[in-house]
Amino acid sequence: MCGKQHTELGVERLVEKLCRKCSLSLTEYELLVAQRTPKIAQQLAARAVEVRKRVYGTKVFTRGLIEASSYCKNDCLYCGIRRSNCAARRYRLSPDEIVECANNGYELGFRTFVVQGGEDPFFTDDVLCGVVSRIREAHPDCAVTLSFGERSPQSYARLRAAGAERYLLRHETASPELYARWHPSSMSFDNRMRCLGELRAAGFAVGAGFMVGAPFQTAADLARDLKFIELFRPEMCGIGPFIPHHATPFASYPSGSVELTCYVLSIVRIVVPNVLLPATTALGTIDARGRELGILSGANVVMPNLSPVAHRKDYDLYDNKICTGEEVAECRGRLGARMLSIGYQLVVDRGDVAPLSQTNRFETREEQRHGRSI
Template sequence: MTDKLKALIDRLEAEHTLKKEEWVALFDGYDDETREYAAKKARETAQSVFGNKIYIRGIVEFSNVCKNDCLYCGIRCSNSNAVRYRLTEEEILSCCDEGYKYGFRTFVLQSGEDHKEYPASRMAEIVRMIKKAHPDCAVTLSLGEMEYEDYKLMKEAGADRYLLRHETASKELYEKLHPQSMSFEHRMQCLKWLKELGYQTGAGMMIGAPYQTSEHLAEDMLFLRSFEPHMIGTGPFLPHSDTPFRDMPKGSYELTLFVLSLCRLMLPDVLLPATTALGTIRPNGREQGVLSGANVIMPNLSPTAVRKKYMLYDGKICTEDSSDECRSCVQARMKSIGYEVEITRGDHR
């Protein structure tokens, strides 16, 4: 680790911002020693804000139907090998009821962009059902791009949070990852709308996405710093065998951990998941994510019968464990590194 990189990490910890060329220098020049130095700083920062508490969110993946054809995604509409499914309102609520028994106080409803079958009006009703059954819980939605009135309707129904990864802050890279029918400008507009409407808003990017450079990652960090999301969802790119990117290399595990640490130092109170993708690329990936500054884990509450059908990338973990097993596993894993799962909504401060 050079003195220059150490000084940049120290300044990020103190000032929570860097210039673009400084971000590029970090991404181009880091080594294991640099990464471990940043992880130690990030871990101390996270513990000063959250103590040794880890928040859990229960994900319900209720539909793998998607109108989009993103080049990296296993549930893209042109993947004829995907076995499609949709859950009913009753099935979604049953997943939340079961999760509640196991201590989950945030439910994340996630799907492909299946807005014809699940328009905002239907989603608003599902949110009301969950809130009526579990008024002490938060509901997070992750449904992709919609319009302002759609987001407003679901917010008024009681939705608390919305996850929409920006994927990349570079229009040029965005257009290499998505079909022409999708718009970089509209995605960014959606994020602005969500924040305006009062959602706790999550953004984020893939690490090591095809064609991504250090400059692209620097632009992501500058965007995140200016946008100040409440949550940052970031994990390594993992290829899916039924996509045009099937032969692309995986994103770097080490770089993903480094980015997590830098995000924590840049935005000390951000909600930062150690993602399933991180646990997929390395068996102890989620533990190392927490030790690099993450403070959220998101186990799966979907029915085990459909979990293998929601395959955004190959090899996804925890597709056969029951909700109880997922919860117990996370608790044991966190305890092994000195952390405690907290039964709470885990709102942003």
């Protein structure tokens, strides 16, 4: 057996182990990433889709995204709305405008609203709690998700009490060393991890997530991310390719790949079978069929933009972001048709995390053959 065949056989065994145990060691995750091949990626995607269909069927959940502010006090080196980008066009939606976006989305069939923004000091607890309460009062059958970065435990508790049920805080990387290379010294890896724990303690369904293909990132770094997801088990996980922004220190670095991003999506689906896993806008930005490829790799969420069209280009995290000029109904209609074309359907649903039972656990081919656990 040649070296290539031997390596591929070893990776196939890792895939089988992953499907059997939903867990690998750090070294095994690194090998799974570093020694991937198109054949292995195809196998992994098929297994991930089988897991996803067992838990969620062919439903694709929609989240109505409301980008509330492009002001941010932070200075992350990869982000287009970083504090030091003096050319950024700043805007801030008023509470009335945010509620109006949600009202419009409700009429179009959205039942979850994701209100996100930079870490803008304007959005105090009082302001955000007021927004959340108004949306929940108008639409009690809907879920409200927030994403406003690192806050205090008391803040998270107040937001949860106001009616927000979910909170997205991407950890970006589980490597402290890499985190330090991507962020200013005023931000700390330890604080980001503390916030994730405090969100869970406050009773939120928590969304973590990370970039793929970002500057200085290695297979070992991605292995740390996968192990973190395995152990933390977030209810949601946002994974997208790195895309550079022209006005940041990382402007000259290449984008991450669709191939590697989809490969990682498949692994995460198998590791946490009931995770809510978006096919991100960033994925659709670097490939015209990126979101479809994400769904075919195990994702089950898409996030059309409910923000006013006049401001969408100003929420400029990375270059060439798609869907900045489409009306919401048009975007949702196009997405629905694209999902149908690959055998999935957008649903009018809150899209809550599915409970797992033993019947949701992925059975290996050997188990299926013998009808027993091994």
